[in-house]
Structure formats: structure tokens, C-alpha cells
Amino acid sequence: MIGPALRYSAALPAYAACLVLASVGRAYGADCVFERQGEVRVAAVTDARSFRLEDGREIRLAGIERAGTDRAGGRAALSAIVVGRDVTLHGEDDTPDRYGRQPAIVFVTGSEQSVQSELLRRGEALVSSDIADKNCAAALAAAEATARDAKLGIWAEPTAIKNTESPGDILAAIGQFTVVEGRVLSVRQAGAVTYLNFGRNWTRDFAATISRRIIPVFESAGLGPKSLENRRIRVRGVVSSRGGPRIELLRVGQIEVLGGK
The missing domain is CATH 2.40.50.90 (OB fold (Dihydrolipoamide Acetyltransferase, E2P))
Structure with missing residues (x-):
């Protein structure tokens, strides 16, 4: 430990x-x-x-x-x-x-x-x-x-940071610690999970997920999910696949806000 x-x-x-x-x-x-x-x-x-x-x-x-x-x-x-x-x-x-x-x-x-x-x-x-x-x-x-x-x-590789507009490239990194960058198009909650959606097709596009129980931690860091809507951000973590490619956000350090709306 x-x-x-x-x-x-x-x-x-x-x-x-x-x-x-x-x-x-x-x-x-x-x-x-x-x-x-x-x-x-x-x-x-x-x-x-x-x-x-x-x-x-x-x-x-x-x-x-x-x-x-x-x-x-x-x-x-x-x-x-x-x-x-x-x-x-x-x-x-x-x-x-x-x-x-x-x-x-x-x-x-x-x-x-x-x-x-x-x-x-x-x-x-x-x-x-x-x-x-x-x-x-x-x-x-x-x-x-x-x-x-x-x-x-x-x-030196142009694909070192994966682009959320190319979900196939992200899917190729399943199981790997990966850096992904793009604009959050919408924020939606489904049950106990909040989704930062970077595309409009949930079965294909990339999303970052946050469990409801740790939302207060993100909010106290000024990273409440709704505040990220329409923002360009960079996320890092291990890629999984649940429909489209996913990264689960467990720590605020996995998010980097890159610019204004």
C-alpha cells in the first residue's frame, strides 16, 4: 500500500x-x-x-x-x-x-x-x-x-494524445493507460454514473465516467461535471469498452482543462 x-x-x-x-x-x-x-x-x-x-x-x-x-x-x-x-x-x-x-x-x-x-x-x-x-x-x-x-x-508520435473524434484509435488502446483529448459535448447521468460525452453515439463514441459517490470531490476541485460541458479537456486513465471506449475517472488528477468555452 x-x-x-x-x-x-x-x-x-x-x-x-x-x-x-x-x-x-x-x-x-x-x-x-x-x-x-x-x-x-x-x-x-x-x-x-x-x-x-x-x-x-x-x-x-x-x-x-x-x-x-x-x-x-x-x-x-x-x-x-x-x-x-x-x-x-x-x-x-x-x-x-x-x-x-x-x-x-x-x-x-x-x-x-x-x-x-x-x-x-x-x-x-x-x-x-x-x-x-x-x-x-x-x-x-x-x-x-x-x-x-x-x-x-x-x-514525437502524432497519436500520442488520442483524439475523441477518432474513437477507433482509442479502442485500440484498451487496457492501456492513455491520454485522450477533446470537447465535452454533453453531460448525462444514468443511475449512479455521470457520463462526460465526447460524441453523440454512446455505442461508438468516447465517454469519461464518474461515479456519483465521488462527484463531490470533483466539485470541490472546481471540476463539477456540468461545468465541463462544452469545454475542451484532456483525460488520462486506463481505456475500457462499454459500448464505445471509456475511461473511468476516480481522481481529479485525471482531468486537465485546456481552455475556455
Whole structure:
């Protein structure tokens, strides 16, 4: 389980505002220093955002998701940064997740930038929404924006951000953490679910869904569903298919408002 500073908290919806920031004044990594959990050496990378330490523990990089479908490329990028290097782990809780991996913000010894920030700046990762600390969330969002503006890594691909006007492209990403952008045409409630509809055909077009029980969290962050109608927004999350392609919104950090009406 991720500790209090890393896991999502309904009482701390600051991450939504953080994603809107275009830049941040301090060094990226400086804002993601939590309680130090020790210095260790990395033995091997297990996937694009996990690695094994020489003492046998497996570490999961908190706050980011794998970018794109190039699994080998993602592992290679992380390997180049951490394998054989001493790293410091930061977090308020070293309890492993259900897969036995310890979530952490990680720094290569001597570096002021986290491994997460470095991967984001190279376009080799996407910002997740599991960081509640607003300074750290803003730092990671700024790192991602740097790569996006420079079209580095995944952002060199014109389809890195899926367009809601092309639902077939979104459907091709089922099961993947994906960034989707478009204009909310309507907001409708059906039972306990509110739908942000980006098209008029619910069996084909993209929609983002929010459970009724967490609507107050979005409203307190200034992201009430009705306020998003006719707005151009960017959403991120794992794509599923229920009729058309869907992303379930569980955290305010999954929404980024891109402009006025």
C-alpha cells in the first residue's frame, strides 16, 4: 500500500490544479522528496517502471505510468538510468503493494531530479494520478509538459494524445493507460454514473465516467461535471469498452482543462 503522501486522498484534490501548470520554478525532483528510506543498489530492471534491488526487493516507481506500447524500449530507458547505480528511496511507507513491490519516489545518488522526472522529461513515461502531494504532482506534470512541448519520446508520435473524434484509435488502446483529448459535448447521468460525452453515439463514441459517490470531490476541485460541458479537456486513465471506449475517472488528477468555452 502506498503511504499517505503518495496515495490518493479525497480530501486533497490539489493534483487537478497541478496538471494545469505549464512550468514550475524549482528543480523537478526537489519537490518529490519524502521521508528517506535508505540507499541501495539497483540490480536489474523488471519492466518500464519497476526494478529489483541487490537486496532482493522490487521497487515500483510511484507517480508515473508506462508510455506507449514499446515495452523493451521502456525497460531500456529505465535501465540506462538506474542499473548498477546506488539510489535513494523516498516515501512515508515502505509497505509493498499486493504484488510485493515497494512504491517509491527514487533518486540516483547525487542527483536532485527523481528518476520519475527524468523518464517524464525524456518522454518515456506518463504522469499517473496517485500522487496527492501538490508540489510533487506539479513537478511531475511540468516534467511531462517539457517532453510534450519538445515532442520527445512518445510525444514525437502524432497519436500520442488520442483524439475523441477518432474513437477507433482509442479502442485500440484498451487496457492501456492513455491520454485522450477533446470537447465535452454533453453531460448525462444514468443511475449512479455521470457520463462526460465526447460524441453523440454512446455505442461508438468516447465517454469519461464518474461515479456519483465521488462527484463531490470533483466539485470541490472546481471540476463539477456540468461545468465541463462544452469545454475542451484532456483525460488520462486506463481505456475500457462499454459500448464505445471509456475511461473511468476516480481522481481529479485525471482531468486537465485546456481552455475556455
